[in-house]
Amino acid sequence: MKPMHLAAAIAVSVAALVTPAHAEDWKPTSTVNLIVPSTPGGGHDTNARALAQVMEKHAGQSIVIVNQPAGGGVVAYNEMMKAKPDGLTLGQVSTVLVTDKYRLENVRYDADTFKYLGQISEDPNLLVVSTKGPYANLDLKGFLDKAKAEPETINFGVSGNWGNQDYVRFAIEQETGSKFRRVPIKGGRQVLLGILSGDIAAGLLYPSEVKAQVDSGELKVLAHNGSSAPEGFGNIPSLKDSGVNVGLPVWRVLTLPKETPAEISAGWEKILADTMNDPALKEAYKAVSIGYAYKNGADANALVQEASKVLGELSQKAGLVK
């Protein structure tokens, strides 16, 4: 080898050493698991499958949905915490992340447990009354006034014991001075049957649960609690539009274990952003009636912290904090 060539060769190798490797974002190199705290077919699962179908394209790897419904979601959250921080196990959490500790025993997670990649959806509740019942002719204000004038006489169905809808009901009462007779029932569909049979006067339900009955005129929607009206219900007001300062829709957020390296979480944030901006995702959500909403990692963190604060205060007032 001639000296000149040698010098050139050295120059090239040095250059190779000092220039940073391709400024490419981190991406998973093998199959990814997404832990979901519900059975196949549940709301969480439906959301996760719609998301994963589009996200696989952007992640370049297949995404396996791991259903872990045991213990009402506690087992799923524990597994998300214990997962290796290698970016190959994602978690999907929702509002109960910050309220489970008030509701269940031995809960070791709260708002600070995970790293948040971004918000993936928002499902509002609809406040509905039966059109055959005694409150069919009232608007939201009239209905709440009634509940204030005659406290604890209006049967109000909520799904589960201190699930999201119970908090929304309680927040409405706190905000307006009204008082309902709380009737906890297992599952939204049972709440719906209760309203239709006349046992229960009103309830909070997801849009997909009441669409058929609202369309057929059996139920009337008084308000929703989302940041925008759900599709397909016409021009219904939000609680805030009607002067009742209550939000608390159910949100879902993707997570990684807290100790995941920044490079990996940044990579996933990018993948999620690309996914959420993909028109195919909105199509997929629409097909299964999941409410679209997106916030990036930092904003999602703020969302979770805010919910933790608001729901914590409500739990305190409701006497749930032991």
Place this chain on the structure above:
Amino acid sequence: MDLLANLSTGFGVAFTFDNMLYCLVGAVVGTLIGILPGLGPVATVAMLLPITYALEPTSALIMLAGIYYGAQYGGSTTAILVNLPGEASSVVTCLDGYQMAKKGRAGQALTIAALGSLFAGCVGTLLLAAVAPTLASIAVGFGAAEYFALMLLGLVAAVVLASGSPVKAIAMVVFGLVLGTIGTDINSGEERYTFGIFELSEGIDFVVVAMGVFGITEILRNLQKSDDRELVTSRIDSLMLSREDVRRSVPAVLRGTGLGSILGILPGGGALLSSFAAYTIEKRLSKHPQEFGQGAIEGVAAPESANNAAAQSSFVPMLTLGIPANATTALLMGAMMIHNIQPGPQVMNNNPELFWGLIASMWIGNVLLVILNLPMISVWVKLLKVPYRLLYPAILVFVTVGVFSIQNSTFAIYLMIGFGLLGYVLSKLEFEAAPLLLGFILGPMLEDNFRRALLVSAGDFTTFVTRPVSGALLALTAFLLFLLLSSKFRQKRETAFQEE
């Protein structure tokens, strides 16, 4: 005609390639497990439940329902040829079916069993199609008080109609109720009997219990028996019925069908009871009762028609009220819930394609079953020669994988094994598992509705009797309890089950 329009929707759904295929799969699997002694429809539906996650809900129900009524066909084959009930509700068919086979009339026995079942199945399905919409439209107005009364009636009826000792049946129902209280109490949010175990906080999954007390227990019981199945004949000469056979069978089929259709609707009734009752009535009405037990064709025609009619009509309470009539329909309800369909009066409006598709598929399935069971009988007979020691390991693996997949949890497997051992001990002591499962499934619903009825009426106990429907149902329940206590009825009840 609404009914015709609905049925044409139904046949539109049922005649798609996929659904025809699932109907056929259900019919084949049903025949198979019906023929093999020691594997009943409850265990099979429980095992296949997790697999249906991946299917369309309509296809899943069509297949599972096919297994249920398919087993009624298959069960009679084993009863006639081997003198073993391939399936519980064929117990009575053994009596005369086997005698007919011994006299060289196996073909005729098989033919009348299949044709009787076909007729009964079609009528039972027609009844379902006719009654269900009316019942559902009434049931929409049912509140918690009415549901409580209905379920109480169901549990009491299950005890009254169960074979064997009523005290033991009550004990099993109560045991089921107690198991059903495990989990988080909906009203207070407190955990009950969970002992800090996460997996119990939502209660025990009923599939785990069903697979334990029906799947594992059956395996244990069968392993204990000696594995010799003597075929009375492997040659079946002619399937043709003589004119005399037809003349004697027609009234028996008609009576069996009527009885089965009515008894099937009652909670706790279903196939087993109706076959016993149909046989007893035939024997009593017959001009030559001495022939019963010696190969009387009515003794095959009546119970086989009755059990199939009951299998179809037991879908009525499940599809219209969301209340299972027996363990198998309880599992089918579970299949609907897996697919996020709340069984009850709303099914017909919200999922008409599922409801009418299922009904239409039952007719198709019954016709498929006759084709499967008569011309192809020699194929099935060969299956009877497969020794059980080759069969049960496969069943065991299948059951274990199935139960794990429900919650991705090994805890469920241990729990199932526990229930299997418990079921074995109970069966040794002659306790029936069916009332236990019914109590376990109805218990939490009973409690929820009871407490909700009180909650919405501000704690007023009279709400149960002042609401007309609930009051009437409770009066009926009280009457049934009174019957159970009266000694005359007890005697009659005992003779009805004595044929075994």
